[in-house]
Amino acid sequence: MDTIQGMRAFVAVATHSSFTEGARQIGISTKLASKYVGQLEDRLNAQLFNRTTRSVTLTDTGRSYYERCLPLLEQFDELEGLVQQRQSELAGRIRITAPTGYGSAELIHLLKPFQAEHPKVSIELHLSDHHVSMVEEGYDLAIRFGALKDSNLVARKLTDMRIICCVSDAYLAEFGTPKDPADLSNHNCLLQTTGSNIDHWAFNGPNGVHTVAVSGNFRANSPRAVAHMAADGLGIGRIPLYTARPFLETGQLRLLFEAQEAVSLGLYAAYPQNRHLTARIRALIDHLATQLRGS
Structure with missing residues (x-):
């Protein structure tokens, strides 16, 4: 057995916790993957996997071996590319x-x-x-x-991604335009639940950064969902700029308190x-x- 071939089979099986999926990834049969791993274990005189009828899991020795195999295989691939004079072409x-x-x-x-x-x-x-x-x-x-x-x-x-406040013209027409971040406490704010302090929004003010307590009738773990709801006029959102950009470009959303933004991600x-x-x-x-x- 070629040692590198055995290591590739071992890494593929370990990555997928499956001889079948590991073999498929590297384009060999499940039987051959099992053979290669068995030969590798014999050569190392160590058990790399705990095998049952339902699962394949790494032993402690197997996990240590796996963590060291990955960089070795990557370096081997790069070295092989150099030998084949492909160093100027990434692959x-x-x-x-x-x-x-x-x-x-x-x-x-x-x-x-x-x-x-x-x-x-x-x-x-x-x-x-x-x-x-x-x-x-x-x-x-x-x-x-x-x-x-x-x-x-x-x-x-x-990069640093701006966290912006945004709102639709339809919402402003119905509920009025907040003149100051403190006014947000009287508006329906759309909350993104994946961040910290989701109901306290930070802004720059004359005396430094301060927070405003906000609340609303919609919250989601997806900033894109908040952007869509804000564009539909449900309330005021505070989300990463990339999420709002498509709606800002079409005019479905506009920025609020841009000069007072205090947070980036x-x-x-x-x-x-x-x-x-x-x-x-x-x-x-x-x-x-x-x-x-x-x-």
Whole structure:
């Protein structure tokens, strides 16, 4: 058995917790994947998986081996590319996880020119509003808003995203225009539940940053849902700029208290700290940072 081949089979099975799915990912039969992993265990004289009829899970030894296999395989792929004189042409797969709203509305447009320039790079994008374990799920890169809670990740800030107040003309015509942020306490405010202090909105004032207590009859864990409801005239929303931008461009929403905005949200590209960054991943992070600086 080729050791690298065995390591690839092991990593694929570990990533998917399944011999069947792991084998499918690397294009071999389940029987062959099982054979390769068995031979690898024999060679290492160690049990890498706990196997039952219903599940495949890593042993403690297997988890340590998995975490070390990933960067080794990535470095091997990059070295192989150099030997084949492909160093000037990026190639290979990048698995990315990103928030659903930002990924579907903004990130895909940023990825398009990168893939046009590097056609041999394939991108697998997983959209989710729940943070996933990058190592366990096998992702190369995570695009995330806000401070990172996982100390095992390295993050590069790509940009700061403004958090804006917005409202439709229809709402203002019916309920009047708030003259000052303090007036928001008398209006129907649409609350995004994924942030902190969801019912206390911060603004800059003459004496510094202050908060206004707000309430309303609609709340959602999606900023895009809040944007849609605000555009439909239900109330006043406070959301990331990217979510409101399409409605601002069409005139369905307008900004409120733009000069008094006090909050921004960092957008980061994150990757496991023990992960060797291949040339294609480094190039993608640089591309995103460049694109966002110019936006």
